[in-house]
Amino acid sequence: MNLDRSVMAFAGLVVLISSILSLTVHPYWIALTIFAGLNMLQASFTGFCPAAMVFRKLGVRSGTAFD
Incomplete structure (x- = not known):
């Protein structure tokens, strides 16, 4: 996995986790x-x-985006 895909995967993971936390723990996680x-x-x-x-x-x- 290159740098670009790693950054996109990490950003997606952060968005998913914080969305789940905002629904289950506290709305401020948004x-x-x-x-x-x-x-x-x-x-x-x-x-x-x-x-x-x-x-x-x-x-x-x-990768190509973050050289």
Whole structure:
């Protein structure tokens, strides 16, 4: 799995988990979903993604979006 797919999988996982938590634990967990969405939006414009930096340090091979 390359860096791009890892970032997308992580973002999807965060959205799913926070959605489930907002339905089962407390509605304020929806803030994590909003944060993930805003982070994906800003990364699409700036190319800066903290998750990509972490995955790169973990040794995930590069993709095309986050070089």
